[in-house]
Amino acid sequence: MENDFYEMITATVSHDMRTPINAIMGLIQSLDQFVTQNIGKRLLGIVNNSSKILLFLVNDILDFFQLKNGKFKIKLEKIEIRKPVLELIDMFLLVAKEKSIELKYEFDENLPKLLIVDQQRIKQILINLISNSLKFTLQGQIKIFVRYDQSQKLIWIRVSDTGVGVKVEDEIKLFKLFGKLESSQALNTKGIGLGLNICSKVVEACGGNIHLDTGYKNGASFEFSILAYENEDQLPKIIGR
Ligand SMILES: Nc1ncnc2c1ncn2[C@@H]1O[C@H](COP(=O)(O)OP(=O)(O)OP(=O)(O)O)[C@@H](O)[C@H]1O
Ligand SMILES: [Mg+2]
Missing domain, CATH: 1.10.287 (Helix Hairpins)
Known part of the structure; x- marks a missing residue:
């Protein structure tokens, strides 16, 4: 109550x-x-x-x-897929510059020009990941890599940084509600540990996945996917209509 x-x-x-x-x-x-x-x-x-x-x-x-409450809505539209990513990079560019951190990006050569996706969701998750990377990185760079898995119909976006990093065994904690890690406490006095929990629920609702990229040694690297279609015939009947 x-x-x-x-x-x-x-x-x-x-x-x-x-x-x-x-x-x-x-x-x-x-x-x-x-x-x-x-x-x-x-x-x-x-x-x-x-x-x-x-x-x-x-x-x-x-x-x-x-x-x-089960009221979450997905809004699918055909867009130039590089656009929301570039818009976000633009948004964070000045903040990164103030911290002398380089913000880089790369699009896989097989990434289609147009995809049907929920672009607000892509932006929302990217904002959380880039904000985290900026918070937990004191020097170096943040890099965003975008690729498309045609067989699974998933767009995958990876955000890697050269910050304090995350231990593999801490991965489960991160995505829990209020999952702040002690290792990064000193850099994170204001965070409440909500961001990654929301991200994991949003990607799940969008048919994707989010995880810590454990192969990454220096700093942290997170990768997420959400469903993305190349043309209207591929759309499942239940969503986006
Ligand atoms: N890029 C990163 N490098 C190092 N640690 C990270 C990184 N991203 C997340 N973490 C760890 O995971 C915890 C949970 O992240 P999450 O985004 O959920 O919360 P937050 O950033 O602390 O607060 P909020 O997002 O609610 O403002 C962080 O407190 C931090 O300990
Ligand atoms: Mg956060």
């Missing part, structure tokens, strides 16, 4: 937070035309990108409740 009340408050608060965040983002757009100096434009860019990330995180919390 107490839990239900707590959940209702959290869901309502995160829902209501979207309105002011959207207002802030609108204002940033309007403000842009009045800012002429480069430094001003740069700072405004950081505020803009941070608001976008904040909006995604608020949506994360809402998803958490929708997943719990």
